[in-house]
Every structure is written in C-alpha cells, then in structure tokens.
Amino acid sequence: MAGGDELRLLGFWGSPFVLRARLALSFKGLSYEYVEEDLTNKSELLLRSNPVHNKVPVLIHNGKPICETQIIVQYLDEVYGASNGPSLLPVDPYDRAMARFWAAYIDDKLLSSLMMMSRGKTEEEKAEGRKQSSASMETLERAVKECSKGKPFFGGDGVGYVDVVLGGFIPWVNLIDRLTGSRQFFDAGKTPLLAAWLERFGSLHAAKVVMPDMERLVELSEMSS
Amino acid sequence: MAGGDELRLLGFWGSPFVLRARLALSFKGLSYEYVEEDLTNKSELLLRSNPVHNKVPVLIHNGKPICETQIIVQYLDEVYGASNGPSLLPVDPYDRAMARFWAAYIDDKLLSSLMMMSRGKTEEEKAEGRKQSSASMETLERAVKECSKGKPFFGGDGVGYVDVVLGGFIPWVNLIDRLTGSRQFFDAGKTPLLAAWLERFGSLHAAKVVMPDMERLVELSEMSS
Known part of the structure; x- marks a missing residue:
C-alpha cells in the first residue's frame, strides 16, 4: 500500500455486500480501519459519504468516499493493481x-x-x-x-x-x-x-x-x- | 481499429440498451456491421451468442460475443482505448x-x-x-x-x-x-x-x-x- 494511504470501510457485519468489500481488501492484503455502522441509527459520516443511497458498504480512501460493492472492488483493484495481492480482474x-x-x-x-x-x-x-x-x-x-x-x-x-x-x-x-x-x-x-x-x-x-x-x-x- | 478486426452488433432499433452500444461505437469512430434482430423470432446467432439472457445487444468481436450494454461499452473502451475516439471512462x-x-x-x-x-x-x-x-x-x-x-x-x-x-x-x-x-x-x-x-x-x-x-x-x- 502506498505510504500515507488511509482506508476506512463503513460496514455492517451482517451484509453480504460489505463482506465482498472485506474479501477484496483481505485478498489484496490491505490494512484498513473497519467501522461498524448501526443501521437503525446511521452515522453522520455514512449519510454524508453516501448521500444518494445511505447504504453500506462505503470505502473511504484518503477522505474520498466510494460507494456500491462491485464499484469498491474494482476501485481497489485499479488503485492497488498487482502491487498488493493478486489482480482481481483479468488483464485481457x-x-x-x-x-x-x-x-x-x-x-x-x-x-x-x-x-x-x-x-x-x-x-x-x-x-x-x-x-x-x-x-x-x-x-x-x-x-x-x-x-x-x-x-x-x-x-x-x-x-x-x-x-x-x-x-x-x-x-x-x-x-x-x-x-x-x-x-x-x-x-x-x-x-x-x-x-x-x-x-x-x-x-x-x-x-x-x-x-x-x-x-x-x-x-x-x-x-x- | 486494428487491422483485420471484425465488429458486429446484434441489435433492435427500438432498444435503449442497443442505442448505448451504438453511441459508444459511434463516438469511438468504429466501423461495424449492424445486424437487426427480429425479437419475435430471434436468430440462431443471437441465441448462441447470449445463451444466458437471449437478449440484445450482443457485440461480436472477431467471433467472440460480449453481452450486456454497460459491459459492451467498457469493453470497447478497454480494447480501443484512446486509439479510436475519446476514452469514455476517465483515467483516474x-x-x-x-x-x-x-x-x-x-x-x-x-x-x-x-x-x-x-x-x-x-x-x-x-x-x-x-x-x-x-x-x-x-x-x-x-x-x-x-x-x-x-x-x-x-x-x-x-x-x-x-x-x-x-x-x-x-x-x-x-x-x-x-x-x-x-x-x-x-x-x-x-x-x-x-x-x-x-x-x-x-x-x-x-x-x-x-x-x-x-x-x-x-x-x-x-x-x-
């Protein structure tokens, strides 16, 4: 991971979509702060980071939010390429x-x-x-x-x-x-x-x-x- | 477009999803053969090319079928990059x-x-x-x-x-x-x-x-x- 990078994941333990983001982070060997959300009382950070859907998962990379599970996985793969863990998407x-x-x-x-x-x-x-x-x-x-x-x-x-x-x-x-x-x-x-x-x-x-x-x-x- | 490339698009004129693929091909300045499908009597080629959904659009590139409108647009962008027309997806x-x-x-x-x-x-x-x-x-x-x-x-x-x-x-x-x-x-x-x-x-x-x-x-x- 590039120096100074900060990754946070807003999630809920019981969500399959959050699990995907965690699987991608795990397979790519990336360290991140996991923030568990109370879905009955969503945090200001979640509402501000995903104003369109108000949903987890949200990945926050150096302060910039990325929403939607498949988009998060592709983003991680594009940013960290093969430098961290395997490339998830094929090259061809x-x-x-x-x-x-x-x-x-x-x-x-x-x-x-x-x-x-x-x-x-x-x-x-x-x-x-x-x-x-x-x-x-x-x-x-x-x-x-x-x-x-x-x-x-x-x-x-x-x-x-x-x-x-x-x-x-x-x-x-x-x-x-x-x-x-x-x-x-x-x-x-x-x-x-x-x-x-x-x-x-x-x-x-x-x-x-x-x-x-x-x-x-x-x-x-x-x-x- | 690379020499010898063959692009065919199976479509239906009244489909917004087919229109997207045509817009992408048009903006990228790519030549292709457009094949109009009769949706009440789908061609063998369509059924064989998209056996999962049996739907248009299908892009056939040198004999290989690519299905689903957003996937086709991303594929065209990745294969033809900035060599043909503008890059549709941002670099960052x-x-x-x-x-x-x-x-x-x-x-x-x-x-x-x-x-x-x-x-x-x-x-x-x-x-x-x-x-x-x-x-x-x-x-x-x-x-x-x-x-x-x-x-x-x-x-x-x-x-x-x-x-x-x-x-x-x-x-x-x-x-x-x-x-x-x-x-x-x-x-x-x-x-x-x-x-x-x-x-x-x-x-x-x-x-x-x-x-x-x-x-x-x-x-x-x-x-x-």
Whole structure:
C-alpha cells in the first residue's frame, strides 16, 4: 500500500455486500480501519459519504468516499493493481468482460432468487425462488468452466473478481440451507464444480478471517423474520 | 481499429440498451456491421451468442460475443482505448468509480422509475413513477456538477461513459414527454444543467446518426401498449 494511504470501510457485519468489500481488501492484503455502522441509527459520516443511497458498504480512501460493492472492488483493484495481492480482474479485456458478465449475473439472477426464497410472501413465491435459485446455480456451474478454464478459481490459479462477488453470498446460502435443513446450493450432486469451488474458497485464510459467525447470522435472521 | 478486426452488433432499433452500444461505437469512430434482430423470432446467432439472457445487444468481436450494454461499452473502451475516439471512462480510478456509480444509478433508479411510469398497472403506480423519475432527475442534476466539474459533458470536455449511458435513454424520455404532453425530463426550470447537457449531447453528429426516428418510436409504443 502506498505510504500515507488511509482506508476506512463503513460496514455492517451482517451484509453480504460489505463482506465482498472485506474479501477484496483481505485478498489484496490491505490494512484498513473497519467501522461498524448501526443501521437503525446511521452515522453522520455514512449519510454524508453516501448521500444518494445511505447504504453500506462505503470505502473511504484518503477522505474520498466510494460507494456500491462491485464499484469498491474494482476501485481497489485499479488503485492497488498487482502491487498488493493478486489482480482481481483479468488483464485481457475479453476475460474482464466475462468476469463482469458473471458478476452481474450473480447480483441480478442469483440475488433476486435468494430474496424470493427467503422473503417471499407466499409458499408459491418461495417455491418459485427455490426453482430460480436452482436454475441460477446450474447456469453458474457453466460459468466456472468458462472462467476458470480448468483452474481452481473463477479467477484462474488465484481468486478473482467473480470469486469475491460470489464469495460474499456464501454465509447466506449456508444460512438458507441450515434453516431449511436441506442442501440447495453448492450441491456436489447437481453442481460438482461449484461444490469443489466452495470447499477451496472457504478454506482460504484470507476468506475465513472475514466470514461472519454462523450462530450470529442465525440470530439475525430470527430477529428480522 | 486494428487491422483485420471484425465488429458486429446484434441489435433492435427500438432498444435503449442497443442505442448505448451504438453511441459508444459511434463516438469511438468504429466501423461495424449492424445486424437487426427480429425479437419475435430471434436468430440462431443471437441465441448462441447470449445463451444466458437471449437478449440484445450482443457485440461480436472477431467471433467472440460480449453481452450486456454497460459491459459492451467498457469493453470497447478497454480494447480501443484512446486509439479510436475519446476514452469514455476517465483515467483516474476515483473518477472511474464515480462514473460507474452514476451509470449504475441511471440503470437502477432512473430506469425503474421510467418503467413504473410507462408500464404501471394503476394510476397510483404511474404517479409514483412520475414522482420517482422527478427525484432521480434532481439527483442526476447533482451528478452533472460532480462529474463534469463545470465542463460540457459528464466526461468533461468530451462525452464519456455516463454521457453514453444516459444518452441511450434520450429518445424514450422524449417519447414519454410527447405522449403525456408535458416536459417532465430535462426541464430547464427544474434541472438546468441536465437541460443544457441534453441540448449539447443531442446536437453532436455522432449521437444524431444513431438516434431512432421519433415517429417510429411512437408507432412502436402504440403497438406494445
């Protein structure tokens, strides 16, 4: 990290979007001050730093705020390049486009199906969410092949942009599996490449140190349901 | 453009997302083959090139497909850099993050309010769409200031990423204004900077040559309503 650099992250421990930013910081080996926000009483700093959405995560780099999780990850990658940790986005423009495509897919299709599953108002809606989640995971199984080209991660030999974007959801899909008492995601029978990816990603030290505690997540989900 | 390069764009004339890709190609001065798709009978090439979403636009560069409008624009900018036309994304990583932030805002908040206005099922929903559109335009008025820093475009002296992303919606907001007989967008009284931007952007030759015909758009909207 360049001398005199100051990085602060405004976050909430129970947010998958904040987790992504933390995963990116962790994989890039960057030191930063983590500031936990009380979302029921947001700080002046958060409201001033993200006046448009008033949401976490916000990265503050030498006093300048950067908002939105995927934008933060790309910003960190562009500012710190390969000087800190691995480059998350591929060098080749076509591979970058593919990484952006799958990251957008995860935030669009996978996220909306997860929301439908966990917050659906009727049983029909929840069942539709399960169906769509399952279809999204099957599509992502193809993405592993396309992006990794036979290597261990979406990013190839090391973790990349798509790994970080998908990695942010791991605790929440594990939570859904635990609450429903089934294995709906990363099922080795249905999506073997994704299941193997989960094993590898989850065992990385840089990932483990920022993952939220599952018991706390269970409590959080009970409070908000 | 590098020798031997082949660019094809699969599109539909009445799509704002296709228009963006065409604006980017036009501002960068790139030659390409435009292939009009019949959306009621999509070509094998489209289905094969975008198997995940089956949607236009798809850019095919030397046989390799790139999908999703914002990803196509960034790809063109990365591949052709400043060698063809202006760089659309700023060089400075912070300015790039800001450009990505406002582009995401346009696709999230402005687009969803436009959809609510034009496709709302009840009068209440349409009214809510109008309210949200108006709020989005006021927020974007602030974005002009932040991004342009007193210069003519979001991109500064020349058009940039946000100009192209917002520019793609011009014909459709003009259409809504025409159909409702009012001036709801780019109103000089409410958002003077955006109104001045619209004048400047709309008068550029590279924009004019790819804008769809308003009478045809009116017909299209009558057919689909």
